[in-house]
Amino acid sequence: xxxxxxKALVTGASSGIGRATAERLGQExxxxxxxxxxxxxxxxxxxxxxxxERSGGTGLAIRADVGDEDAVVAMVSQAADRLGGLDxxxxxxxxxxxxxxxxxxxxxxxxxxxxxxxGAFLCxxxxxxxxAGAGHGVVVNMSSVHEFIPWPGFAHYCATKxxxxxxxxxxxxxxxPKGIRVCNIAPGAIATPINQFVLDDPExxxxxxxEIPLGRMGQPEEIAAAVAWAGSDQAGYVTGTTIVVxxxxxxxxxxx
Ligand code: NAI
Numbered sequence: 001x002x003x004x005x006x007k008a009l010v011t012g013a014s015s016g017i018g019r020a021t022a023e024r025l026g027q028e029x030x031x032x033x034x035x036x037x038x039x040x041x042x043x044x045x046x047x048x049x050x051x052x053e054r055s056g057g058t059g060l061a062i063r064a065d066v067g068d069e070d071a072v073v074a075m076v077s078q079a080a081d082r083l084g085g086l087d088x089x090x091x092x093x094x095x096x097x098x099x100x101x102x103x104x105x106x107x108x109x110x111x112x113x114x115x116x117x118x119g120a121f122l123c124x125x126x127x128x129x130x131x132a133g134a135g136h137g138v139v140v141n142m143s144s145v146h147e148f149i150p151w152p153g154f155a156h157y158c159a160t161k162x163x164x165x166x167x168x169x170x171x172x173x174x175x176x177p178k179g180i181r182v183c184n185i186a187p188g189a190i191a192t193p194i195n196q197f198v199l200d201d202p203e204x205x206x207x208x209x210x211e212i213p214l215g216r217m218g219q220p221e222e223i224a225a226a227v228a229w230a231g232s233d234q235a236g237y238v239t240g241t242t243i244v245v246x247x248x249x250x251x252x253x254x255x256x
Contacts, residue, residue: 002232004029007083009076011035011066011123012093014044016192017142020220021090021227026052026059028228033079034061035093058083066093066119076126085134088231089127091120092142094160096194098153109156116160121167124182128175136179138231141168142223143184145246161186165242172240181239185226188246190218213248 003025013022014036022032032052036045042063049059060082064075080086094116099108124139131137146154147161164184172182189208191199195217198204209216226245229235244250 001027001029002228002234003088006030006087006231007033007080007085008088008090008231009033009035009079009086009123009127010090010092011119012037013048014041016194017187017190017220017223018090018092019044019048020224021092022048023051023055024221024224024228025088025090025231026055026057028232029055029057030088031058031083032060033075033083034059035066035075036061036063037065037093039063066091066123067114069122072119072122072126076123076130080130086127086130087134087137089123089137089139090142090227090231091123091139093119094142094194096154096157099156100153101155104155112156113160116157117163117167120164124167124171128171128178128180131180132175132178137181138235139168139171139175139180139182140227140230141182141184143168143186143242145186145188145244145250147184147186147242149250168242169240176239181235183230183235183238183240184242185223185230186242186244186246187223188212188218188244188249190220190223192220211249211252211254212246213251216247218245218247
């Protein structure tokens with residue numbers, strides 16, 4: 001097992017990639033704090049907690065909006081207290097909404113920046129304080145191929161994922177002397193609720209899959225596997241970089 005005895009916090013872990021990641025970290029021997037956003041996700045979060053506990057670790061669900069500074073401070077402190085430390089943060093929570101640039105209000109823009117970028121910063125800062133005290137830790141941010149592929153209609157989303165790149169690289173330099181590694185995982189198109197509009201439309205799904213050399217969308221478990229490795233000692237010399245897990249999507253001619 002890659003993460004025996006480690007203590008992890010995964011944000012936005014009641015669905016999709018976050019859920020698969022929390023469950024996989026549990027299967028690798030970790031205790032996991034499952035962050036979720038709203039009351040309507042509480043049951044799903046509890047199901048993830050039970051899955052972690054079936055694997056043998058401690059599971060704990062905490063409701064918090066990652067864009068709310070006070071809520072993040074409280075969540076990280078509670079997670080570290082209840083789990084007995086914090087070895088791995090997975091900054092996974094994220095939202096997207098297609099809006100043409102010329103119609104994008106400041107409110108539309110700020111909502112995505114607040115969750116995807118400010119949320120990642122706040123969780124990183126608080127978790128890194130705990131990790132620095134222990135002299136070790138790992139932060140994995142869920143970025144996207146839109147860290148480097150522009151995506152019309154998603155300027156705010158791309159700005160957050162591009163921002164996560166330099167946040168990650170700067171944090172990696174700044175925190176390396178404290179024993180903390182920081183990296184990004186950049187998924188391609190993954191079959192999760194965030195992509196329901198594509199999954200529900202056969203033509204749109206075909207169009208997406210035709211841009212992927214492996215010919216299919218990825219599964220959340222395939223991203224979770226990369227997080228488990230990146231968070232483990234097997235990746236002990238990996239920091240300041242983005243690991244792309246996209247079925248070859250970013251090799252597609254129009255993107256290079
Ligand atoms: P998802 O919609 O299933 O998961 C996103 C999670 O974030 C949800 O559980 C949601 O409740 C949570 N969340 C939203 N706002 C939050 C807030 N303010 N505080 C705490 N949690 C909040 O979608 P998916 O695909 O699992 O997304 C996870 C991450 O992966 C996101 O950062 C997304 O940008 C990224 N990603 C997804 C790709 C895909 O194709 N599915 C591709 C590339 C990146």
